[in-house]
Structures are given as structure tokens and as C-alpha cells.
Amino acid sequence: MASSYASESGQSRTNAPRLCYYGEKSPVKTSMTSGNMGRRFYGCARYGVDVTCGYFEWVDPPMCQRGRKVLPKMVAKMNRLEKELARSRRREKMFCKALFGT
Ligand SMILES: [Zn+2]
Secondary structure, X not given: OOOOOOOOOHHXXXXXXXXXXXXXXXXXXXXXXXXXXXXXXXXXXXXXXXXXXXXXXXXXXXXXXXXXXXXXXXXXXXXXXXXXXXXXXXXXXXXXXXXXXX
């Protein structure tokens, strides 16, 4: 019985590792641009290390109009709240020092 797994060109199968044009395994990255925030994509294995081959493929389907509008605002709000939280924690520490003198 001949095995049909002999050929290694697994590019068509969705869970097979993607190979970039250098023939190296593409890492999955997450987009942080406002139009595609949080959307994952395959990029060149040498991105940030060497000259990339230009390989690029989305993992997730495009985001709906509503999500594209709302998500960047939510992220901005979260960042703002986190900063506020850090500030009030610092203030709390200062108050404790002033009140209890430790
Ligand atoms: Zn590459």
C-alpha cells in the first residue's frame, strides 16, 4: 500500500505550518494596526532579523465594519484606565505612609 503522505506540500491544509518564500516556517503574528487590530497573520520567518521575502497571509477572516470602528476605541480606553489605576495605587501608598508613618 502506497502512502499518500509522501508529498510534503501541505500548504493547502489549513492546520499545516505555513512556509514563507524562504522555505522557513512562518510564525503567527498579531496585527496592531487600527484597521485590523488583533487579527492574526502569517509573516516571513526572518521579519525583524533579516530582509523579509515579503510573505504575508491572514489567519483570521476580515473584521466586520463595526468591530473595526469599536475595537481601537476600546483598546485606547483600556490603556487609559490602566494608567489611572497605576496612578491611584501610587497615591494610596503615599497616603498609607502619611497616615501610618511606615
Ligand atoms: Zn520569508
